[in-house]
Amino acid sequence: MELYENTASGLHTLFVEKKASAVEIAEAHLARIEAVDERVGAFLTVTKEEALARAAEQDRKLAAGEPLGALSGVPVAVKDNICTKGVRTTCASKMLHNFTPPYDATVADKLREAGAVMVGKTNMDEFAMGSSCETSHFKKTHNPRDLECVPGGSSGGSAAAVAAGEVPLALGSDTGGSIRQPAALCGVVGLKPTYGAVSRYGLVAFASSLDQIGPFARTADDTALLLDAIKGRDTHDATSAHREQAPVAGTLDGNVKGLRIGIPQAYYGDGVDDAVKTQVLDTARALEQAGAALVDVSLSSTRYALPTYYILACAEASSNLARFDGVKYGYRTEHYDDLLSLYENSRSEGFGDEVKRRIMLGTFVLSSGYYDAYYHKAKLTQNLIRGEYDAAFGACDVILTPTSPVTAFKIGERTADPLQMYAADICTVPVNIAGLPAVSLPCGEVDGLPVGLQFIGRKFEERTILNAAKAVEQICGTAVPAAL
Numbered sequence: 001m002e003l004y005e006n007t008a009s010g011l012h013t014l015f016v017e018k019k020a021s022a023v024e025i026a027e028a029h030l031a032r033i034e035a036v037d038e039r040v041g042a043f044l045t046v047t048k049e050e051a052l053a054r055a056a057e058q059d060r061k062l063a064a065g066e067p068l069g070a071l072s073g074v075p076v077a078v079k080d081n082i083c084t085k086g087v088r089t090t091c092a093s094k095m096l097h098n099f100t101p102p103y104d105a106t107v108a109d110k111l112r113e114a115g116a117v118m119v120g121k122t123n124m125d126e127f128a129m130g131s132s133c134e135t136s137h138f139k140k141t142h143n144p145r146d147l148e149c150v151p152g153g154s155s156g157g158s159a160a161a162v163a164a165g166e167v168p169l170a171l172g173s174d175t176g177g178s179i180r181q182p183a184a185l186c187g188v189v190g191l192k193p194t195y196g197a198v199s200r201y202g203l204v205a206f207a208s209s210l211d212q213i214g215p216f217a218r219t220a221d222d223t224a225l226l227l228d229a230i231k232g233r234d235t236h237d238a239t240s241a242h243r244e245q246a247p248v249a250g251t252l253d254g255n256v257k258g259l260r261i262g263i264p265q266a267y268y269g270d271g272v273d274d275a276v277k278t279q280v281l282d283t284a285r286a287l288e289q290a291g292a293a294l295v296d297v298s299l300s301s302t303r304y305a306l307p308t309y310y311i312l313a314c315a316e317a318s319s320n321l322a323r324f325d326g327v328k329y330g331y332r333t334e335h336y337d338d339l340l341s342l343y344e345n346s347r348s349e350g351f352g353d354e355v356k357r358r359i360m361l362g363t364f365v366l367s368s369g370y371y372d373a374y375y376h377k378a379k380l381t382q383n384l385i386r387g388e389y390d391a392a393f394g395a396c397d398v399i400l401t402p403t404s405p406v407t408a409f410k411i412g413e414r415t416a417d418p419l420q421m422y423a424a425d426i427c428t429v430p431v432n433i434a435g436l437p438a439v440s441l442p443c444g445e446v447d448g449l450p451v452g453l454q455f456i457g458r459k460f461e462e463r464t465i466l467n468a469a470k471a472v473e474q475i476c477g478t479a480v481p482a483a484l
């Protein structure tokens with residue numbers, strides 16, 4: 001077995017048992033990136049020198065008998081909307097093409113403390129707006145399971161990097177599905193933690209009430225390992241939860257005896273591909289065989305979730321992205337006569353079409369005269385959706401749905417129609433609206449492409465959904481790097 005085919009926990013063990021040095025592990029993954037990334041396009045920046053230096057530091061610590069972290073020696077990739085001190089952080093936008101943060105996001109700090117070796121920054125939809133990675137200003141990422149297909153989005157680069165074996169772990173961010181949907185399309189595991197479980201300090205904000213940083217991996221155990229490393233209270237983020245979060249890594253056994261799994265009909269309706277439905281429901285029945293109980297739950301307000309999300313997310317984005325004005329940092333136009341034309345031209349030239357569309361939609365729904373009709377109504381609907389989840393969790397412990405209504409689609413197939421692209425988020429946005437944790441993992445294939453299923457949990461019950469994910473792995477097998 002090649003080094004890059006190992007899981008994160010496998011690599012960590014090889015490292016602490018001195019069977020492979022951190023530098024050897026980093027070199028093996030850098031070599032894999034070198035070999036496949038021209039075709040996959042997962043990375044915007046590869047931090048080879050920094051990675052080798054960080055790896056050498058871990059080797060020195062091990063040799064000196066100094067304390068190690070839970071991720072010591074493990075390569076990891078970071079989505080390019082997470083600030084990394086001294087390493088370009090572009091959000092895949094022309095607007096930030098030249099932005100090098102002077103500080104680390106809390107999660108980047110925590111990775112370093114845990115001994116992880118960051119090997120680079122990954123491609124994404126511009127400012128995390130998209131479901132296919134095609135709105136990146138720089139390049140398209142290809143799905144390692146089929147290079148003609150999209151990897152999903154917006155964290156498509158992170159999902160593709162893990163699926164291609166370029167890294168065992170990666171960080172993404174999820175506002176309406178941006179971790180789970182690409183995880184589903186690339187056939188890897190992706191977790192959106194409970195809102196507030198992981199600090200957002202240093203994450204370039206898209207929709208602050210919905211954004212969450214979370215892990216990608218190829219197994220449920222590795223996902224838990226990375227989650228444990230990044231979660232916890234952070235005084236730099238006012239929305240960070242005031243509570244102890246128990247470690248999840250090492251506690252998963254995949255035992256689902258007595259687990260009540262809710263099946264909401266609303267997630268298996270029109271627009272969800274029949275073959276995807278069948279694959280997910282077959283897995284549900286296999287879980288029943290393993291001792292779980294399947295129960296019907298009602299989440300009928302799901303039909304309002306997409307419009308609610310696209311109103312709330314765009315409203316917040318229009319406010320958050322107001323800071324990119326060409327004055328303090330980021331792209332500045334060469335054509336201006338006064339302050340107003342500096343703003344106008346910098347923003348017109350610096351943002352791509354999808355970002356502009358959302359800023360305009362968001363400005364509209366917040367504008368005087370329309371606020372009540374759109375934004376206020378969306379906030380009311382958010383309460384409705386939250387209430388329905390609360391009621392459903394009275395009858396079940398986890399909710400099982402498809403992650404994406406379809407498997408990976410061809411590059412270019414959906415770019416002409418933004419509404420068709422937004423429809424890719426139908427199964428994932430309700431979870432962000434309610435602030436709940438959810439995980440996506442592969443459960444077989446349709447026509448050679450992975451199908452993702454999603455477990456949604458109660459707030460801060462990441463362990464419960466990851467344990468259910470482990471049970472699915474015991475039925476369907478775990479993800480392995482794509483043959484490239």
Ligand SMILES: NC(=O)C[C@H](N)C(=O)O
Pocket residue numbers: 128129130131153154173174175176177178179313425
């Ligand atoms: N950012 C996300 O979570 C992805 C979602 N598809 C969006 O475009 O808003």
